């Protein structure tokens with residue numbers, strides 16, 4: 001499989017990516033109606049306000065879905081898992097990421113409690129360092 | 143009068159044209175478009191001199207409609223609609239043509255989709271096109287790039303919500319292949335079994351190869367004119383009873399907590415109201431099928447069964463030829479070919495003209511043809527067509 005694409009942030013998303021590079025997982029909180037939102041937008045789709053703050057996410061959520069991609073043999077890649085996590089912070093926010101588990105997705109289940117972690121990968125044609133989300137099974141009672 | 147009713151059955155599809163379907167056309171999308179339009183005009187008994195409007199959709203993968211008009215030899219172009227979008231937008235050019243004809247902006251609009259979808263720009267990688275979605279940036283670094291991956295994420299949610307099994311999805315692929323076996327145009331005509339389906343390789347779990355649409359080099363064109371004029375032309379007219387659009391939500395955006403409820407479910411009542419018809423009036427449905435789960439999803443969204451019941455409806459044979467609601471009678475994107483929804487509209491028209499030979503739905507009078515139901519894209523559309531009395 002070809003190189004992992006490096007994300008191309010826009011003016012809305014750049015602060016989110018910058019925070020992630022500092023190993024911080026943040027969400028936008030509307031300064032007017034307090035609703036959380038993600039992906040990043042300059043305007044609240046609830047109240048129309050263009051004022052917000054970046055708030056730390058709890059990092060807790062539950063598995064909403066996952067895929068196990070099987071790259072073709074010619075691409076030479078190994079199977080890999082991508083999960084989609086429904087956040088505890090607000091249940092209409094779904095965030096993708098890697099999963100700290102076996103590459104066939106064994107042990108995953110919809111509703112499984114997870115928590116956010118981070119990982120360093122290389123991305124882009126020049127192999128730049130990139131921090132991504134890597135979800136892991138939540139600690140018992142967490 | 144409700145919104146959308148004013149042009150009920152005012153416009154008609156008077157002609158249908160296809161190019162050959164292949165994996166490598168060896169020609170430009172401009173050539174494909176003009177060939178399909180020429181075939182559609184010949185089918186209608188019209189010439190290029192009659193054309194005064196053009197409409198298509200594309201995603202940066204097909205010829206400019208002004209260039210198509212010029213190459214076709216249109217002398218006095220009065221209406222152009224160049225829609226940017228993929229499967230979710232595939233009904234928009236037809237809708238625009240129907241409105242233009244009904245409003246008197248143009249008398250004869252050709253509608254087409256032309257793509258070298260296998261040898262040229264492959265839609266499977268469309269998610270990596272930032273112009274299609276600003277939110278792709280959040281997925282690409284995880285190498286979650288392709289349409290099968292995106293729809294696999296949705297498919298697991300849909301299966302989980304209603305207990306839909308792999309075999310349930312396999313029955314969609316098997317039924318459509320059986321239909322394609324009766325369709326000389328179809329790219330894949332060899333019947334498949336459940337073992338074939340379950341044995342086909344994983345693309346992105348839970349989707350297998352046989353859950354995924356084909357990739358095709360092809361074009362399909364329609365000729366749209368007034369219903370009154372269509373009566374004097376060569377073919378049985380098929381009127382555009384109603385069109386509708388819907389959506390407004392995307393996966394992973396606020397206010398859309400359940401991706402298994404697509405825009406189509408919210409839109410369908412408006413479509414039926416605009417048509418003055420209901421699900422029971424539909425004789426056949428050509429449902430946008432980039433991936434198998436979209437078929438049961440739309441059976442539910444368009445009210446042919448209750449949410450969660452579509453897998454049973456399919457298992458009972460209702461969607462096969464001879465069933466209560468034959469679906470994707472040409473084989474769909476899974477087995478006929480991938481012309482981005484317009485081959486579905488073309489099949490609906492041919493069915494309503496009673497020209498489908500072995501795969502003809504007897505006595506078909508009303509058909510539904512749909513766009514991608516709005517999963518991820520936040521946009522969908524559909525058309526109800528009627529055989530003119």
Ligand SMILES: [Zn+2]
Pocket residue numbers: 030031032033034035044045046047048049
């Ligand atoms: Zn707000």
